[in-house]
Amino acid sequence: MKELGRINSLLINRFTANGAYLALHDGGEVLLPKSYLPEDIETGTEIDVFVYTDSEDRPVAVTTPPVALLDEFAVMEAKEITRFGAFMDWGLMKDLFVPKSEMRGDMVVGEKYLIRVSIDFKTNRLIGVNKYDDFLEEDTRGFEEGQEVEALIFAQSDLGYKALIEQAFEGLIYRNEVFESIELGQKVRAFVKKKRDDGKLDLSLTPSGREKYEEGAEKILALLKVKKFLPLHDKSSPESIKELLGMSKKHFKQSIGQLYSAKLINIRQDGIELL
Incomplete structure (x- = not known):
């Protein structure tokens, strides 16, 4: 079934008490449960759905896609660990199963991992793969420094x-x-x-060279336009600068130097103020 794991535009064939049956490209049908049916929709209407299999391995369509489609990566949280593998939260009612053979190591419930959505060709089911190294490319010639x-x-x-x-x-x-909070x-x-x-x-996280300091200067200037004064100066600790601005002390000093040269700020002993 080529629709599996993808977003598909499918026509509504018929309605039942359980929902609507959509036409697949191979002549079969897939159920769109009643809870996902938009109001005032009619037979013959085309609707965008994600197709996967339910807990009984029956194909089912939903209108809310998961965090990753077939052949895509996403960071997912482990919800349950068994001796056969792990069940990951990918935004659908049925969790995504990562077989033990596709785990890079032991997983922990509540922790987040990089998972690739793939097809188990033995069972024709969607599975998660944590061994992401197998899918990464090493030819970085298409990138440029500063890009x-x-x-x-x-x-x-x-x-x-x-x-x-x-x-x-x-x-x-x-x-x-890193001078700001980052989450998996x-x-x-x-x-x-x-x-x-x-x-x-x-x-x-910041561009190199002059552009970096121009970006930092814009950040400080935007904050000063709101607060008018910041209690930061050359003698301020790196920790206080990082907490308030999310940048290093070197970055801060270069940035306020640009603003001072442009006659946009005044540098006082106790901080900087907007002119």
Whole structure:
């Protein structure tokens, strides 16, 4: 069934007490339960649905898609662990099963993991795969240093935060360069800092060079337009700067230097104020 795991536009064939039966491309039908039926919908109407199998392995359609479709990655929370595998919360009534053979290691209920939605061709069911390394690419020639990317934070290591880029590449944001709160499953704007020989990318949350400080200056200026005064200055501790602005002390000093040169702020002994 080629509709499995994907968003499909299907026609309504008929209605029953349980819902509506939609026409599949192979001539079969799939049930759209009554709870998902929009009001005032008629036979012959086309509707966008996600198709998967229920707890009894029957195909079923829903109008609310999961966090990841077939062949896509998402960060999912483990809801139940058994000796056969793990059940992950992917936003549907039926949890996504990750077989023991597809786990990178032991999982813990309540923890989040990077999962790829795949098909078990032996059973024709959708399953989750935690061994993400098998699907990642190492040819990073399509990236340039300084390039902006969207990064999905999926794990922490001693060095920092692991991130998935374009559903195919692994990146790392170093812990000592992070000055804001980051959570697993969060998508962040990042910039390619370095292309490594192992096929991975070093990332930064701020652009390099002058653009970085211009962005920091804009952030400080926007805050000053609201508060008029910030109790931060050259002698402020890195911790207080990070807490209030989410940036390093070096970044802060460069940014206020730009604002001062542009005659937008006044630097006092006890802080900075908007002119």
